[in-house]
Amino acid sequence: MPMHPIEHDRRYGELDQVVRAYAGQPADDSEDKLSVALTAYLRHTWHTRPSALATAERQLREYSLHPPGRLRLRLGEFYPIPDTGLPEHAIQNWLRTLADHIKRSIEAGEVPPPSVPLTHWEWHARFPEAAQFLGGWFSQDMPDEFADHDAAVADYTATTDLQLAARLAGELHELLALNLDESDYALALAELGMEVDPPAPYSPSGWLARVAERLGDGRFRADYGQSRFDG
Incomplete structure (x- = not known):
């Protein structure tokens, strides 16, 4: 059984x-x-x-x-x-x-130091929401499903829970913090499931930064209340 x-x-x-x-x-x-x-x-x-x-x-x-x-x-x-x-x-x-x-x-207590992911498994384990985003919205079928890259990003933000979108924004910032060469960012995007090129004129890292900016554009604001220094 x-x-x-x-x-x-x-x-x-x-x-x-x-x-x-x-x-x-x-x-x-x-x-x-x-x-x-x-x-x-x-x-x-x-x-x-x-x-x-x-x-x-x-x-x-x-x-x-x-x-x-x-x-x-x-x-x-x-x-x-x-x-x-x-x-x-x-x-x-x-x-x-x-x-x-x-x-x-x-x-x-032998802990491998932080590093750029070395395997396909490690890329997906470390950046799971980025893999979901890139593999789900930027497969080879993306040009048939969306007018352009911005439309695909807009569809993700419209159909995805805000908490997951926040997680993606964090993963993209962490990905950018790896400080890779552009050719290595292109490989990272492929490892995470992206099957189309970033839109012109963006480099791979430039497009990632643009997406991270769009994800956080006015969506994750905090209400700090009235400051005691306000008049």
């Missing part, structure tokens, strides 16, 4: 996050080397959900010690490890290696 979502998350939810971090990345961890994917997972999780690391370590180790048989996988009773490029006989040892690295990181 297939697992219910709550059972899946309780037993495999954080393991799934670790494995998803390897999408498009080699699973080349060893006893004395962390892969780019695991480094990205550790960096993001340390800075956003540090308590989840212990759960990841436990779930990885338990799965490596008690891997499901093919029948139970076929019945949907266990989490199937996605293809990592490793042969089947190497999966258990790889999972134990990941658990060991995470345990060492927790016990030694």
Whole structure:
């Protein structure tokens, strides 16, 4: 009988996050080397959900010690490890290696420093609302759906909860704070799902700044009341 979502998350939810971090990345961890994917997972999780690391370590180790048989996988009773490029006989040892690295990181307090995202997973984990915005409103179908880029931005602001729009504005400012070259901003936009070029005459970073400005244009005002210095 297939697992219910709550059972899946309780037993495999954080393991799934670790494995998803390897999408498009080699699973080349060893006893004395962390892969780019695991480094990205550790960096993001340390800075956003540090308590989840212990759960990841436990779930990885338990799965490596008690891997499901093919029948139970076929019945949907266990989490199937996605293809990592490793042969089947190497999966258990790889999972134990990941658990060991995470345990060492927790016990030694080894936190990867802030950095530009290194993987597709890390871009989306760090900038989730930007990925929703760019992938949803600026896919290759955008020219058929909207008159121009401004119309697409206007549609997003009109149809999206104000709190999510505020989150997007914050993510765009954080993205700009990476201080990348324009070619790297173009790559970042592509990683986050944008499939059309920014409108002329804007560079990628210039357009991001323009969108962030539009999102906050009079929408997030605070009422400070009457100052005690007012007449």
